[in-house]
Amino acid sequence: xxxxxKSAAAAAVLAVCMGGAHAxxxxxxxxxxxxxxxxxxxxxALNNAKNxxxxxxxxxxxxxVEIVAYGPGLEMFVAxxxxxxxxxxxxxxxxxxITFSACGNTHQAxxxxxxxxxxxLGEASEVPSGVVRLMELQGDGxxxxxx
Numbered sequence: 001x002x003x004x005x006k007s008a009a010a011a012a013v014l015a016v017c018m019g020g021a022h023a024x025x026x027x028x029x030x031x032x033x034x035x036x037x038x039x040x041x042x043x044x045a046l047n048n049a050k051n052x053x054x055x056x057x058x059x060x061x062x063x064x065v066e067i068v069a070y071g072p073g074l075e076m077f078v079a080x081x082x083x084x085x086x087x088x089x090x091x092x093x094x095x096x097x098i099t100f101s102a103c104g105n106t107h108q109a110x111x112x113x114x115x116x117x118x119x120x121l122g123e124a125s126e127v128p129s130g131v132v133r134l135m136e137l138q139g140d141g142x143x144x145x146x147x
Contacts, residue, residue: 070130
């Protein structure tokens with residue numbers, strides 16, 4: 001039993017030291033909602049995510065941040081017109097503890113409205129429902145912010 005506990009502790013320390021905090025390893029968890037097609041709101045959400053990540057990194061603590069976009073906010077992840085796609089690409093490379101989730105319901109509605117498949121940014125993972133995803137994250141102990 002002691003060997004198992006030592007192995008688990010060593011794995012946790014190694015994961016934190018390696019950088020990229022995954023949700024199940026993170027000491028702190030934050031979900032950020034984006035539901036408006038407003039570049040200022042999108043940039044504020046990205047700023048919030050980066051600031052939270054930097055705050056805990058400076059303290060030597062891990063954090064997982066997930067930005068969830070749905071409704072008009074899905075424009076944040078639409079490849080051909082996202083006003084923040086360059087920032088998202090950079091953050092995805094530099095900050096693996098920050099992830100991006102796109103609402104599948106909104107994406108399907110957008111595809112139907114435009115009569116084609118609208119490409120999303122490769123950095124965004126599609127989830128069935130943005131609102132349900134936020135509920136799941138809160139159930140998993142994530143704090144919630146809506147900029």
